[in-house]
Amino acid sequence: MTYVAKGWLIKKREHGKIIFLDMRTIDQPWIPLQVVIKKQEVDEITWENAKKLRQEASFIAEGELIQNPRAPGGRELRGKQIIIVHNPEEPWPLGKKSHPPEVLMKYRHLSVRGQKFIKIWIVREKLIHYLREWFEKNHWHEVSPPIFVMTACEGGATLFRVKWFEEKIPVYLTQSAQLYLEALCFALGRVWCLAPSFRAEKSRTRRHLAEYWHLEAEAAFFNFEDNLRVQEELVIYAIKKLLNDDVTGELIKEIRGNVDDLDEIKAPLPRVTYTEAMEILQRKNFKIKWGDDLGADEEKALSEEIGTAFFLTHFPTEIKSFYVKLDPNDPRVCLAADLIVPHVGEIIGGSERETDVNELIKRIKAQGFDPTNYEWYLDLRRFGSVPHSGFGLGIDRFLMYILKLEHIRDTLPFPRLARVKYFI
Numbered sequence: 218m219t220y221v222a223k224g225w226l227i228k229k230r231e232h233g234k235i236i237f238l239d240m241r242t243i244d245q246p247w248i249p250l251q252v253v254i255k256k257q258e259v260d261e262i263t264w265e266n267a268k269k270l271r272q273e274a275s276f277i278a279e280g281e282l283i284q285n286p287r288a289p290g291g292r293e294l295r296g297k298q299i300i301i302v303h304n305p306e307e308p309w310p311l312g313k314k315s316h317p318p319e320v321l322m323k324y325r326h327l328s329v330r331g332q333k334f335i336k337i338w339i340v341r342e343k344l345i346h347y348l349r350e351w352f353e354k355n356h357w358h359e360v361s362p363p364i365f366v367m368t369a370c371e372g373g374a375t376l377f378r379v380k381w382f383e384e385k386i387p388v389y390l391t392q393s394a395q396l397y398l399e400a401l402c403f404a405l406g407r408v409w410c411l412a413p414s415f416r417a418e419k420s421r422t423r424r425h426l427a428e429y430w431h432l433e434a435e436a437a438f439f440n441f442e443d444n445l446r447v448q449e450e451l452v453i454y455a456i457k458k459l460l461n462d463d464v465t466g467e468l469i470k471e472i473r474g475n476v477d478d479l480d481e482i483k484a485p486l487p488r489v490t491y492t493e494a495m496e497i498l499q500r501k502n503f504k505i506k507w508g509d510d511l512g513a514d515e516e517k518a519l520s521e522e523i524g525t526a527f528f529l530t531h532f533p534t535e536i537k538s539f540y541v542k543l544d545p546n547d548p549r550v551c552l553a554a555d556l557i558v559p560h561v562g563e564i565i566g567g568s569e570r571e572t573d574v575n576e577l578i579k580r581i582k583a584q585g586f587d588p589t590n591y592e593w594y595l596d597l598r599r600f601g602s603v604p605h606s607g608f609g610l611g612i613d614r615f616l617m618y619i620l621k622l623e624h625i626r627d628t629l630p631f632p633r634l635a636r637v638k639y640f641i
């Protein structure tokens with residue numbers, strides 16, 4: 218079959234009268250295409266062109282596509298013609314050897330073409346595709362929330378202030394679309410969105426970004442347990458679809474190695490209350506008392522003990538945001554749950570929402586905010602309020618878990634990390 222491949226040179230090997238070109242093609246960028254050029258079989262221009270190609274040169278190769286089990290992807294192109302589109306004058310700045318993360322960040326605009334990164338971008342794309350597919354199949358409505366906001370959702374400490382024209386009004390980048398989804402779920406019933414969220418987290422950790430992709434969902438007539446069921450169904454659906462997909466199934470194995478733990482995950486996921494978690498941690502000699510928030514180390518110890526993804530539920534009300542509903546059976550705790558996974562920790566935060574206006578006003582004040590800024594949000598409880606629940610899934614953290622990546626910066630092409638002085 219005659220085939221025209223368009224792409225870039227990954228690597229060239231010259232063996233006398235044969236040249237092998239490993240090409241990244243626009244059709245299947247995740248599998249290098251081996252192009253074989255034999256001196257006797259091509260004209261002089263093509264032979265000279267093949268010899269001239271430098272790393273990341275762009276070119277078009279035409280020839281016969283044949284099966285070759287020893288070539289990557291099981292196929293190779295017996296090249297008949299090579300047309301150079303652009304041959305770089307300078308050597309590829311990233312060379313052939315591996316580089317430290319700072320160098321890779323400075324050259325991110327180029328390192329996004331690396332073979333490992335391309336595989337990650339493909340899995341990321343498909344992950345979002347399957348998550349969206351779940352919502353479509355289950356008749357949830359996709360909505361578009363704002364990014365500029367005037368109210369905090371997750372406490373004031375991590376808000377990014379922005380200059381709003383010449384005004385001195387407080388405008389911020391959104392931490393979460395939740396409050397808007399609450400308004401919209403009373404319009405449409407079940408809503409979801411995928412949008413960036415922004416957190417001015419000062420700490421530099423392997424799982425914090427200043428800008429991350431947040432998948433959020435909110436549903437009317439939904440209680441705490443309904444909410445957990447949707448989360449586990451959604452997360453497990455996306456994992457199974459990725460593993461069963463011909464392309465991503467292979468890519469995940471290549472990047473992560475063993476996938477048994479992903480394969481075995483099934484609903485219902487274990488539910489562990491905060492109080493039970495405290496007992497586990499105290500048994501493991503953590504210096505922690507009831508009421509303390511849990512950090513990465515605590516989450517890691519818990520997931521090692523439980524051995525699979527699980528929901529951590531019923532947190533003390535004080536450590537969660539103002540909107541969570543109090544547990545009617547024990548008002549010291551609230552109807553909030555985090556989904557904790559091995560290797561990463563929390564990937565989802567969700568809850569049933571408080572519907573009592575006075576309780577909300579009290580809690581908004583207790584968190585240091587002015588309830589008058591939340592009048593619109595309180596109105597949602599004044600006009601046709603119903604029990605409702607929702608959650609937020611960090612796409613980047615979810616991908617970190619699926620691919621077992623060491624650092625969240627490698628889950629997306631242009632990561633925004635705290636305290637970095639320069640980014641492209």
Ligand code: NSS
Nearest residue numbers: 393395416425426429433564565566607608609611
């Ligand atoms: O703060 S959350 O736990 N919850 C919310 O924002 C709710 N308002 C969501 C909702 O109910 N609609 O954040 C949710 C998830 C969390 O579990 C992480 O997976 C992710 O968002 N997240 C982050 N990912 C990367 N970097 C940072 N800094 C970050 N912060 C949260």
